[in-house]
Amino acid sequence: MCHCTRNTFSRRRRFARPARRCTPDESQGDIVFTDSAQPNLPRAASDQASPACGQDERTDDPILLEERRHLSGTYAKLAAMERALVAKIQKLDDDVAADKEMLADELTGNFASMGEAFETYAEFASANKTIDLYNAAQELNFQNLQKVRLLMHQPYFAKVALQFKPGDAPKELYIGNAGISDENYKRLVVDWRSPVAEVYYNQENGPTSYQANGRTIRVDLKLRRQFDIEADRLNAYFDTTVAIQDAMLLASLSQERSSHMKAITATIQKEQNEVIRHEDVDALLVNGIAGSGKTSVLMQRIAYLFYRHRETLKPEDVYLITPNPVFSRYIEQVLPDLGESNPETMTFNQFMARIMPPERSRGRADVAPEALERIDEAVRGLTFDPDDFKDIVCEGTQLISAGQIRQAADKFRRIPAGPHLVTLMREELHKRLENRLRQMAATERAQNEATALSVQEQVRIFHETIAPQTDAELRECTLTYLNDRYAAAFDTVERDDWLRIDRIGMRILGVEGLLPVEWVYLKMAVSGMGDANVKYVMVDEVQDYTCAQLMVLRRYFRRARFLLLGDENQAIKEGTASFDEIEAVFERAGSEVQECRLLTSYRSSPQITELFTKLMPKEDRMRVSSVQHERAEPRIEAFDDARAYESALRDAVEQARGMAGLTAVIADSRASLKRVQAILGEDAPAVIADDATLPASGVVLMTLEFAKGLEFDQVIIPDARPEVFGEGRVARNRLYTSISRATGRIVILAPGELTPLLG
Numbered sequence: 001m002c003h004c005t006r007n008t009f010s011r012r013r014r015f016a017r018p019a020r021r022c023t024p025d026e027s028q029g030d031i032v033f034t035d036s037a038q039p040n041l042p043r044a045a046s047d048q049a050s051p052a053c054g055q056d057e058r059t060d061d062p063i064l065l066e067e068r069r070h071l072s073g074t075y076a077k078l079a080a081m082e083r084a085l086v087a088k089i090q091k092l093d094d095d096v097a098a099d100k101e102m103l104a105d106e107l108t109g110n111f112a113s114m115g116e117a118f119e120t121y122a123e124f125a126s127a128n129k130t131i132d133l134y135n136a137a138q139e140l141n142f143q144n145l146q147k148v149r150l151l152m153h154q155p156y157f158a159k160v161a162l163q164f165k166p167g168d169a170p171k172e173l174y175i176g177n178a179g180i181s182d183e184n185y186k187r188l189v190v191d192w193r194s195p196v197a198e199v200y201y202n203q204e205n206g207p208t209s210y211q212a213n214g215r216t217i218r219v220d221l222k223l224r225r226q227f228d229i230e231a232d233r234l235n236a237y238f239d240t241t242v243a244i245q246d247a248m249l250l251a252s253l254s255q256e257r258s259s260h261m262k263a264i265t266a267t268i269q270k271e272q273n274e275v276i277r278h279e280d281v282d283a284l285l286v287n288g289i290a291g292s293g294k295t296s297v298l299m300q301r302i303a304y305l306f307y308r309h310r311e312t313l314k315p316e317d318v319y320l321i322t323p324n325p326v327f328s329r330y331i332e333q334v335l336p337d338l339g340e341s342n343p344e345t346m347t348f349n350q351f352m353a354r355i356m357p358p359e360r361s362r363g364r365a366d367v368a369p370e371a372l373e374r375i376d377e378a379v380r381g382l383t384f385d386p387d388d389f390k391d392i393v394c395e396g397t398q399l400i401s402a403g404q405i406r407q408a409a410d411k412f413r414r415i416p417a418g419p420h421l422v423t424l425m426r427e428e429l430h431k432r433l434e435n436r437l438r439q440m441a442a443t444e445r446a447q448n449e450a451t452a453l454s455v456q457e458q459v460r461i462f463h464e465t466i467a468p469q470t471d472a473e474l475r476e477c478t479l480t481y482l483n484d485r486y487a488a489a490f491d492t493v494e495r496d497d498w499l500r501i502d503r504i505g506m507r508i509l510g511v512e513g514l515l516p517v518e519w520v521y522l523k524m525a526v527s528g529m530g531d532a533n534v535k536y537v538m539v540d541e542v543q544d545y546t547c548a549q550l551m552v553l554r555r556y557f558r559r560a561r562f563l564l565l566g567d568e569n570q571a572i573k574e575g576t577a578s579f580d581e582i583e584a585v586f587e588r589a590g591s592e593v594q595e596c597r598l599l600t601s602y603r604s605s606p607q608i609t610e611l612f613t614k615l616m617p618k619e620d621r622m623r624v625s626s627v628q629h630e631r632a633e634p635r636i637e638a639f640d641d642a643r644a645y646e647s648a649l650r651d652a653v654e655q656a657r658g659m660a661g662l663t664a665v666i667a668d669s670r671a672s673l674k675r676v677q678a679i680l681g682e683d684a685p686a687v688i689a690d691d692a693t694l695p696a697s698g699v700v701l702m703t704l705e706f707a708k709g710l711e712f713d714q715v716i717i718p719d720a721r722p723e724v725f726g727e728g729r730v731a732r733n734r735l736y737t738s739i740s741r742a743t744g745r746i747v748i749l750a751p752g753e754l755t756p757l758l759g
């Protein structure tokens, strides 16, 4: 992206006005194909194709012919719009280049007298304003170009015909990944997130409704048509109403898995749409079986929120907490493919390492909620002790001693310890630090250091070389140098790292040490640490978190709305929170919790779905269904003979290598993974761990922790003995989770007896 930096551009630039926008609520965020964007350019390559929109298949179907004509017209407009935007961007860049030359002559910077200096400053200010305007105009051009290009991949995927009043002619709307209007403000494509598009996802023909600006608008859905479109090519259309007949859904589900998760915009199902378009609530808990689309729904909801709050919601206002880095890589393409940016994405461990000393941030998290509540109680009666503070040391120099911090605490001794007192102390320490650096700036030693800086260092710190003429100038330069050198000390003050949290915790709780979640919770209670700017926090695989971890997240992101998605049957660690406990955590913190269920499996074949649903509690099994095609029967085999087992494992991996798609050998533990490696020797598949990206095909080996949230065309479970999958809840869930990673094929082997869970 070409952006001009400030101070390099003259004020004389004239800018094209940004494109006007449509006013109806459905069209908010649409690109409008304005007169200025309407180019008189040659037709796009696609325009010149046959009347059948880039395809020459003959058909007698009048609907197909009509839809192809429509697509052809829309695509031609998109292509023209793309050319116009490219030309506009190029022209603006050329103008900037020309102006830069002019600037070199004109904006020389005359500071000879006070008056001239003022004039120079005014010219710079004016130039900066112009540059900002230029950047804003160019940014808008780039955004529009990105949208047009997004639509050129697939201009739209559905059409609805809506009758707003009896007797009126139905209004046809084409729905796509972005909204776009022509020069007459006629909507060419409606964004899938716009209010009116809701009727498409309601999946009911006949009377239906949608919400717009807080009102319910009733309409009669006369037609709901889906399209299989690639660029300017319409392959087929389907007039459908419900999932089971949803040809587009079935076509999408029968595709091979890819190494990255894909958006499901065109085939979002009704129950999923309810989560995606759910009104904002403090905490929305989505309880869905394996493969019911929780992660897909999560990504679509983020895109939805970015659209609905596009003026105010920035990617850094949204946090996505993922189970592991492999998973983060797996989902990283979904939002960019939808034309949106990824939010802040991290695992819980990465989050902890950001807010506490990284070397202290890993450790057990199964702390009882009562233990954290005790912290709140203890902090209520806290008074600081002289040993609760530590020296602020930076670059080997002690800048503020613990004793001085104690004095700062004494100054506010009437105020009880807690966030208010810490804020006052922080401000006080800030002042003391500034004073300390000012004193140091008067010393010969610091002044010698400042004047001995290399030219490179001088330019970095002062943006020019320095030659102080007076004592005052020398002190000023030295102070700037010291501020740069000891910048980390200001961070220490801001982050309250002068508090000895471990020491305070051990003292007031009477314990020998704090676990990471206790440490963070205590620091939040004592200092008010947290981020009040984050608006949404999304936690996937929420069943794998302990109450204590969720309490930490809830408190840290104190103003955020939470979306929590999980499956109790996939709780693969001891000590994690049940859904009732999750609700209780949020309710105790004063949040309203609402719950949604997702019970259809979109991932696994009916045979695999049946196999893993047998591991669910009886009362839930009946409600589960799969919409996938019938596939191969599961292969489950136990071997008395070690050699026969090893050869079966080798054969299974070998066969998988010859198959299309990706196969995962999912080991239950690191020890089990090592055993598989030992058996397969040089033929062992590559191990997926840390932040590896999955390949598109072949065979990979991983532990269950890294398979979380992922899916594969085939799964091989290499060791399903009772020792591995015993009777407990966690063992049952581990087996359920391993099996449910498979879409089409599953091979389960056991070197000895088979787990009774599969009996």
Ligand SMILES: Nc1ncnc2c1ncn2[C@@H]1O[C@H](COP(=O)(O)OP(=O)(O)OP(=O)(O)O)[C@@H](O)[C@H]1O
Binding pocket: 249, 252, 253, 262, 264, 267, 268, 269, 272, 288, 289, 290, 291, 292, 293, 294, 295, 296, 297, 567, 570, 602, 603, 708, 709, 710, 711, 740
């Ligand atoms: N409406 C849909 N249209 C097309 N594909 C869908 C739809 N819903 C889900 N899928 C597909 O089903 C698969 C499972 O979805 P996803 O991974 O989001 O489920 P999940 O509930 O998060 O699974 P798990 O909890 O087991 O990890 C994905 O391949 C996804 O693309």
